[in-house]
Amino acid sequence: MNNVIVRLSQISEDVIRLFKKSKEIGLQMHEELLKVTNELYTVMKTYHMYHAESISAESKLKEAEKQEEKQFNKSGDLSMNLLRHEDRPQRRSSVKKIEKMKEKRQAKYSENKLKCTKARNDYLLNLAATNAAISKYYIHDVSDLIDCCDLGFHASLARTFRTYLSAEYNLETSRHEGLDVIENAVDNLDSRSDKHTVMDMCNQVFCPPLKFEFQPHMGDEVCQVSAQQPVQTELLMRYHQLQSRLATLKIENEEVRKTLDATMQTLQDMLTVEDFDVSDAFQHSRSTESVKSAASETYMSKINIAKRRANQQETEMFYFTNDNSDASVIYRLRLQ
Known part of the structure; x- marks a missing residue:
């Protein structure tokens, strides 16, 4: 029984120690997941920001294109011959301004679109990496952590209880053997045989003494009844x-x-009387x-x-x- 108690105490110590170590590893994994998700959130916000800027730049570019198209449509409708000589420089200046604004907005849109594309790629890559990390945690790491928590627990517990069962089975076998010995002794109880055995062992006590002999007095030789x-x-x-x-x-x-x-x-x-049956x-x-x-x-x-x-x-x-x-x-x- 002491062996079983010692084994159970060792199992308890091992479980507590492994649990603490597994808990530390689990906290480190949680910190890594939190770090990854925070990075993903940052990348996502960057992607949203650049995408919003790209949409805004695209909108402004389309507005400039519309203005340019409107200006060209006006130029087509009015013949240059009908315009007065003094209005021609003003018309050219207006067209150049629109073209210059379009070029700037085109450059801004291209720049924002490139930034958005890079941010989207970065977000998608981080998203895949984050999903992979989370999937790995729940599919593999959690199972591994549980295995670490109960490392050797079932085997040690099985050995402990098998030790207990072995002791109990051997005790039961010894008890049955002892009962068989007692039953055999009970079957062989014989008062007559025991009495003879005791008398043989103590024959000096139980053997009859020598008979009293006739002791004649002063030469009397008569030794029978007259x-x-x-x-x-x-x-x-x-x-x-x-x-x-x-x-x-x-x-x-x-x-x-x-x-x-x-x-x-x-x-x-x-x-x-047979009063020894207590099975009831x-x-x-x-x-x-x-x-x-x-x-x-x-x-x-x-x-x-x-x-x-x-x-x-x-x-x-x-x-x-x-x-x-x-x-x-x-x-x-x-x-x-």
Whole structure:
């Protein structure tokens, strides 16, 4: 988990750093586009100005041509012979003025037209360059900027989560292996085998000790029960008494044994009840309230558990109080 946290922290640092760098590059691109558009606006205004001047010069030239044409028309209508001699110089001066004005306006128009043509060419070239720059920005640069912002992000994030998934899958595998080990151990639980194993391991504690040997006193060599008179009658009487008592104890012990067997079976049933299935508590299709309600009515509810514990302790108390109460007495009587 620490590995995943470190990787996520590194990814965060990389994203912030790359974003700042990409933002700087993006601002530079915006400044370049602004510069290009400002240049285009300046060139456009220059073109509009020269074009307006060219139109004005053309208009003035046409006006001069009209005046010239009007003057020629007048000259054609009036015969020179009809004009008085003193009006001829004045007429020539007027024609020269018109021709001179036309030449000046023609020169001005040509000059303005040339300027307009250059300005238009400059505007068209800048317009194409500006459109190309804007097109390049939106088609290529924006995509490249986004790529720079998340450079390696998806790959790093994928590696991080694959690390997490690998850890979880291995943890799940280890958990399943551990569950298999526990299940195998549960299947192999055997109280009788465990008891024998413990007794074998501690044989010095559980092995019966040596029998007590007869210890003769001051040279007494008799080591068996003597049944001769006068103790024979006493021994026979004692024998019959022991037999009678032994028969009575056997009957009582048999009844107690039956009761204890039934009690043991009850304890076994209590201890081996199959109450380990808790799948109902993990039913996601049902609401939380219904799950809680179902759990309260099942065998594992707190009330039922308390009742079972009380019954179990009561049964255990009865069993251990009455177990083997007369068995040792019967065994001794048999030996006697």
